[in-house]
Amino acid sequence: MLEPVMQGGGYYNKHSELQARSAAQADGVLARALAAVAVPTGPLVVADFGCAQGRNSLRPMALVLDGLAARAGRERDVMVVHTDLPHCDFTSLFTTLETAPDRYRHGRDHVFSSVIGHSFYDRLLPAGSLTFGWSSFALHWMSALPQALRLHIWPVLGAPDEQAALAAIAARDWRNFLKYRAEELAPGGQLVLVVGAVDEAGASGLEPMMDLANNVLAALVTEGPLAAAAYAGMTIPSRPRRREEFIAPFEDGGLPLSLEELVVAETPNAAMLRWEEAGDATLFAADIAGFFVAAFGPSLFGDDDGLRALFTDRFTAAVGMAPAQIARKLVTATLRIRRL
Numbered sequence: 001m002l003e004p005v006m007q008g009g010g011y012y013n014k015h016s017e018l019q020a021r022s023a024a025q026a027d028g029v030l031a032r033a034l035a036a037v038a039v040p041t042g043p044l045v046v047a048d049f050g051c052a053q054g055r056n057s058l059r060p061m062a063l064v065l066d067g068l069a070a071r072a073g074r075e076r077d078v079m080v081v082h083t084d085l086p087h088c089d090f091t092s093l094f095t096t097l098e099t100a101p102d103r104y105r106h107g108r109d110h111v112f113s114s115v116i117g118h119s120f121y122d123r124l125l126p127a128g129s130l131t132f133g134w135s136s137f138a139l140h141w142m143s144a145l146p147q148a149l150r151l152h153i154w155p156v157l158g159a160p161d162e163q164a165a166l167a168a169i170a171a172r173d174w175r176n177f178l179k180y181r182a183e184e185l186a187p188g189g190q191l192v193l194v195v196g197a198v199d200e201a202g203a204s205g206l207e208p209m210m211d212l213a214n215n216v217l218a219a220l221v222t223e224g225p226l227a228a229a230a231y232a233g234m235t236i237p238s239r240p241r242r243r244e245e246f247i248a249p250f251e252d253g254g255l256p257l258s259l260e261e262l263v264v265a266e267t268p269n270a271a272m273l274r275w276e277e278a279g280d281a282t283l284f285a286a287d288i289a290g291f292f293v294a295a296f297g298p299s300l301f302g303d304d305d306g307l308r309a310l311f312t313d314r315f316t317a318a319v320g321m322a323p324a325q326i327a328r329k330l331v332t333a334t335l336r337i338r339r340l
């Protein structure tokens with residue numbers, strides 16, 4: 001499986017407004033977590049799990065830092081640790097942290113940044129050192145695939161007999177994430193997580209878009225530019241979870257964590273909002289294609305720039321022909337978790 005990092009060269013930073021707009025719905029949960037988190041003596045540690053290129057981390061990190069400053073004072077040293085996979089475009093992350101007009105270190109003399117390139121399904125930080133953790137749009141990414149899906153690229157739309165093996169990996173990943181965060185969090189520490197989810201009907205909001213993308217790829221096989229064997233190996237290792245799947249590790253007991261809040265709900269889709277406002281299907285298609293390629297391009301195309309470009313042209317045209325079919329709100333789960 002290709003490491004499911006985002007499209008490099010800063011592309012994800014430029015094409016991830018959908019994730020940013022959706023995650024902003026978690027502001028209320030974030031505020032409650034910051035009011036409740038236990039503030040230890042000494043330096044504080046904040047982690048941002050699955051930071052990608054950093055653009056979408058700046059706003060939530062600023063909120064976290066302001067919330068902690070309100071509790072501990074602006075003179076308290078805070079280390080912000082951004083984490084992602086080894087092949088993440090860390091150059092864009094470092095540049096964003098240094099040069100973005102809204103960089104959170106600007107005007108905050110006691111705030112420092114560091115970066116870890118290692119999976120968050122593993123231990124990342126010293127025991128008991130973490131004060132506050134944030135993660136958005138990262139925890140639905142899987143550590144492995146059982147095998148490529150037979151007829152689709154999107155696990156939600158895989159065949160019924162393919163679902164159990166996918167669910168088992170997603171369950172193992174979720175338990176590992178919680179297990180290691182429980183070791184890292186200080187007593188009373190808090191996590192706020194925004195994660196891809198499915199509603200009661202099993203929809204994440206992305207299925208019409210994924211069907212269209214799958215059809216475009218199948219057409220490229222029929223026409224020749226995409227080898228059937230290459231298509232057969234294409235699966236996006238990302239699986240939104242059901243409410244019960246999020247809850248299961250807390251019900252089993254054994255983890256020193258308490259699930260304080262869980263909201264599974266539709267959240268705004270920035271491209272859809274813009275389309276509804278401006279009525280411009282071409283702009284909508286460009287927004288959706290940018291979102292798709294930024295998040296899913298590396299998992300499907302790897303370094304094959306030609307195939308990615310061909311797909312992008314065909315997919316953009318197809319979305320532009322059927323915007324109403326693609327425009328859906330995004331289902332997410334927002335969780336607030338407290339270390340006992």
Ligand SMILES: C[S@@+](CC[C@H](N)C(=O)[O-])C[C@H]1O[C@@H](n2cnc3c(N)ncnc32)[C@H](O)[C@@H]1O
Binds near residue numbers: 020049
């Ligand atoms: C869609 S991006 C989200 C980026 C940002 N947090 C946001 O809200 O826009 C998902 C990120 O999670 C990272 N990721 C996926 N699996 C991971 C893992 N096992 N450990 C660490 N990061 C992972 C990917 O590399 C990617 O940068």
